[in-house]
Every structure is written in C-alpha cells, then in structure tokens.
Amino acid sequence: MFWTNRNKPWIALSVVIAMILGYFAYSAQQDYEKSFAAQEAVIKSLDRFKRSYLALLPANIKWEKNFPAITPDLDLLSLYRMVDLTRYGLEGEPDKVSEGAQEQVKQDKHIFNLHKVCIKTDGRGLLVSNRSLDALLTGTNDLLSKPFFSASRLVLKKNDNDFSLVIHDACLYLRGEE
Amino acid sequence: MKYITDKKALEGLKRAPKIMLAGEAVLATSESSVVQEGYIQQPERKVLRKGSEKHLRLWGKTDVFEEAKRAGARAIYFAPDQCVRWAAKQKKDVILFFACFSPNRQKSYVDEVVLTGGALELYAQRTLPGPDDPRFEGEMKSLFYRERGRLRHHFIYYSCEENFPKGPAPEFVKEIGLEPFKRPTEMGVDRGYGTLNLREFIPPIAILSLAVTGFFGVHLNASLEMDKLHQKFENKVAPVRDEYQQKDKSLKRLEARSKFLNNVERPDNKALALRDVAIALSRMSNLLLIDASIASASDESLGVAAMTEYEFSVTIAVLPDYNRSSIEQAEPLMGDLGKSLGASVRLKRHYERAVSLKRILSSPMFRFYELEGTFSEQEES
Numbered sequence: 001m002f003w004t005n006r007n008k009p010w011i012a013l014s015v016v017i018a019m020i021l022g023y024f025a026y027s028a029q030q031d032y033e034k035s036f037a038a039q040e041a042v043i044k045s046l047d048r049f050k051r052s053y054l055a056l057l058p059a060n061i062k063w064e065k066n067f068p069a070i071t072p073d074l075d076l077l078s079l080y081r082m083v084d085l086t087r088y089g090l091e092g093e094p095d096k097v098s099e100g101a102q103e104q105v106k107q108d109k110h111i112f113n114l115h116k117v118c119i120k121t122d123g124r125g126l127l128v129s130n131r132s133l134d135a136l137l138t139g140t141n142d143l144l145s146k147p148f149f150s151a152s153r154l155v156l157k158k159n160d161n162d163f164s165l166v167i168h169d170a171c172l173y174l175r176g177e178e
Numbered sequence: 179m180k181y182i183t184d185k186k187a188l189e190g191l192k193r194a195p196k197i198m199l200a201g202e203a204v205l206a207t208s209e210s211s212v213v214q215e216g217y218i219q220q221p222e223r224k225v226l227r228k229g230s231e232k233h234l235r236l237w238g239k240t241d242v243f244e245e246a247k248r249a250g251a252r253a254i255y256f257a258p259d260q261c262v263r264w265a266a267k268q269k270k271d272v273i274l275f276f277a278c279f280s281p282n283r284q285k286s287y288v289d290e291v292v293l294t295g296g297a298l299e300l301y302a303q304r305t306l307p308g309p310d311d312p313r314f315e316g317e318m319k320s321l322f323y324r325e326r327g328r329l330r331h332h333f334i335y336y337s338c339e340e341n342f343p344k345g346p347a348p349e350f351v352k353e354i355g356l357e358p359f360k361r362p363t364e365m366g367v368d369r370g371y372g373t374l375n376l377r378e379f380i381p382p383i384a385i386l387s388l389a390v391t392g393f394f395g396v397h398l399n400a401s402l403e404m405d406k407l408h409q410k411f412e413n414k415v416a417p418v419r420d421e422y423q424q425k426d427k428s429l430k431r432l433e434a435r436s437k438f439l440n441n442v443e444r445p446d447n448k449a450l451a452l453r454d455v456a457i458a459l460s461r462m463s464n465l466l467l468i469d470a471s472i473a474s475a476s477d478e479s480l481g482v483a484a485m486t487e488y489e490f491s492v493t494i495a496v497l498p499d500y501n502r503s504s505i506e507q508a509e510p511l512m513g514d515l516g517k518s519l520g521a522s523v524r525l526k527r528h529y530e531r532a533v534s535l536k537r538i539l540s541s542p543m544f545r546f547y548e549l550e551g552t553f554s555e556q557e558e559s
Contacts, residue, residue: 014385021393028400035404039411046418053425056432063435066442107441110434147442173442 066147067114067175074174079119082172083126083149088139090128096121105173116150118171125151126170131162140165148173 068082080097100118104111121127128143130136137156143149144167153168 011385014389017386017389017393021389024393024397025400028397032400032404032407036407039407039415043411043415043418046415046422049422049429050418053421053429053432056429056436059432059436059439062439066439105438107434107438110430112434112438114438147439150442 063175067173068148070115070174070176076119079117079172080121083119083143083170085128085139085143088143089135090130090139090143092126092128093121096127100169100171113176115174115176116171117174118169120170122166124155125153125166125168127164127166129159129162129164133163136163136165140167143167 076097076099077094080092080094083092085092097119098121100120102115102117105114105116106112119126128136128140130139133156140154144151150171150173151167151169155166155168157164157166
C-alpha cells in the first residue's frame, strides 16, 4: 500500500536521509573512538610521567645527602678535611694540600649545579698511607665508594716502613646553591 | 452530465485528461442552493433553479450508477475537490465526481452526522422509500428540508455502498490503480475529508520524523557522550597535567641526577682489584712489590659506558736471593693473579718478560718483573 508512485520519492528520500544519518552516526562513533583513544593516551602518558616523577623523587634526597654543599667559608683545608681520611684509616699530609682542577659537572649535555673540586697533597694526586697494606687498600676502597669522591688512578708504592698509595685526580663533588 | 462542485474542483477535472464526465445535467454542489430551490421532481428529477436556466438534478443511487454505466465509468468515486485535483494530477482515468461539501463546512458537517444518522439508517433499512417509490419524492423532500440538504451526500454514499458492498469498489479501484477511499466509518470522526491525503503521507512523514529524530538523537547523544567524556578527561587529566607543567623541568633534572647518582654510587672496585694484586704478590716471598697501579681505561667516564675497563700494572723486583724454583713458582702465581682479576685479563708482557727474566736469572742482581693487563667490570643493569 505504501509503495505507490506518490510514496516512492518520499521513501527514496527517506532512505537517502537514513543513509546519511547512518553515515553521520558511524562518523560520530569513529570520532568518539578516536577522541577516546587520544584522551586515554594522554592520560596514560601523564600517569607514566607521574609514576616516573614519584619514582625519581628520592634522587633529590640522595643528591643532598651525598654531595656536600658549597658554603661561603669553604677553604682548601676544610675541603681536605671534608674527605676525612682518618675515618677510613688512612693517613694523609694536610700540610701539603693544594688545589687541583675545578669544573662544573656535565653529563649527557646536562649541566648540574655540581662542582668537581680536586685536591692533591702530592704532585700527582692525594697521597694516603698506612703501615698495613690491607688496611690501606681497604680504606681506600671505602673512600672510593663514597659518591662525593672520585679518582682516576691508583698507584701503590712500597716504602720502607709502610705502604703508600697515590690517588690520582682525587676530587670532591660539591653542590652549589639551588 | 457534469458534476461540478466548485471552481477549484472544476479546474481539477479539466486538468485530468482521462476523466470521464458523465451526463449533461448540472448538479449544484452547494447544498444551500438545492435547499433554496426547494424542488425535487420525479421522475424527471429536474429542479429549476430560481432565476436560472441551469438544470439542477438531485440524484438517487440508481441515477448515479445508471448514469455512470451509461457514461462508461468504471468506478464511482466520491471525493472532495482536493481528491479530484489529486486524481487529476495522478492522471487517473475513472472518476465520477459527485458533489462534496465545502472545506469550510466540513466541521459542521461532521458534527451533524449524528443528526442525520437516523434518516440514513432508515434508508439503509429500506424503510425509506426508494427512488421508484411514489413516496420517494415526498420523503426525500422532507429529508432534504429536514436535514437542510446535508443528507444528500450521505444518501449518495449509501447508494454507493449498496452497489459496492465493500465500499467504493476497492478491488476494482485497485485494479485501475486508484487508492480506494475509506468508508466514513473507517475514517473515524473525520469523515475522510482530507484524511486520505494524511494517510498517504503517514509513511513518508513517519519515516522522515524518525530520520530527523534519529539524526538529532544520534547527534545529541553523541554530543552528550563527548561532553561527558571530555569532562571526565578534564577531571582526570587536569591535576596531572598541572603537575606535569610545573614539574616537567624538575623531572628532567631528577632523571639526570638519578643517572649521575647511579654512576657515582656504583661500587668502585679499583682499590679492591689493586688489593688483590698486592696480596697475591705479597705471597711471593721472594718477590718484592715495587709499584702497582690501577686506573680505569675510560678515564673516569662517570660510568656512562656500561662497561668499564681497567688497566693495571704491577712491577715487582726479583730479590737477589732468588733461585730458579722460586721464579718458576712465581709464574703460575702471576697467572692465577690474572685470572682472579677477571676472565678478560690479558697479561700483556707477562710471558714475554718471563722469558727475558729466565734469561737473566744467571745474573745475581735485581731484576724487575712487570705485569700489565686489563680487566673489565660489567656494570649491573
């Protein structure tokens, strides 16, 4: 009954409109999905950032704990005392302490507010000694394990009464003011 | 015979190319005009209009169908003038048009159906005299006067119904491609005036309505959903995004610091390695440690490289009271020392010097014995 000549154009029009609607609905759904996926990606990205940030946050605490701050009254002797050789069972020669190289620490193009300050008591580096070879090497190892201290080369010598060890490029990492 | 309702209907009829118009009499469409004339003549059934030369004829059922048959009509179709125009537009070929009430009187007509119902029922039950009955004229006249002419339409319709019991020849109308008009009872209160068109338009209107509703529904729903999603997104992301914006630089600094700390906190085995060298050498009672050094080959690269290579060098002196056996014992010790420092130890000049050492053993003097090598320390990942 509906399929009459009079109704045909209307029905055709309706079908066309229905198809357009279908397309719009499909398009809207696609947009919805895309938008949803994009927003989810952003959310995940931000969540990842947050997790990374929280995971790395302890680095700040370690940073302050491991690296002594540069203070206005810091001089060469206090720098030497900062190494605190006696704590590691090592003997040094504070009278001979002299200033070595200084530089701001860089890593992977990142410049830290951290200064590498080197000291030496021997022409080549920081001289430490002990009568016991084992104590000398153990103490040196402990010193080298400290994050604020760095060295490049160790040279061991047998002296008459003791053993000595020259720590080449003995440097301290000192953090500047934030 | 012409059945003319009004000017519009007449125009519609004229546009219909195959409309068959029966007879020559003119039937006034205006009920009031019939009523005003006040004449119904039988058997001629001619009514002379006052002041006019036109013939007015009121038709009973037999007249309608007989005239229709004579005119070759294939169906009797009662329609308001809109229907005629529609039929003309559709180029239907069989239309016998009969007087219709005027559109502006439809409402009142419908209202008065009830009033006329009794009379119609009388006729349907044939208690009303038929056209051939001598009482017909009087009864009809009485009816017309009583119902003020409005009965005419009903009368004709009932005539039609009697000849086509199922209505206006539905099968026949279908055959010729016409939509059958509905009987008044099927049309409900609206008596069919204009109902036909509405019914025809119901499917496309309904589809269009559904489509439009669907369109807006889908878009409204999608819009609402998108708004909700966006709001949800904003609620969830905003705090984190703010945090991100504030701490983005801080995060990079943290990453760098963490990496740097990881490097400087890495246990440095330089002194331990050196200790191993020294202790091993000290076991060689007949050898004296002169010098031992160890350094990372990468020159304090702060551990950027995953592998740190160390170079070590040990210089020992062969004591004067050496003997061949002690030297021979020293050699495997040196080999063990190398192994203890790692699998990648290379004793650069060990055997070479050992060869030369053996060669000079005969000379009772200090000789230096130098061990050099490298070892690697794999950084834990």
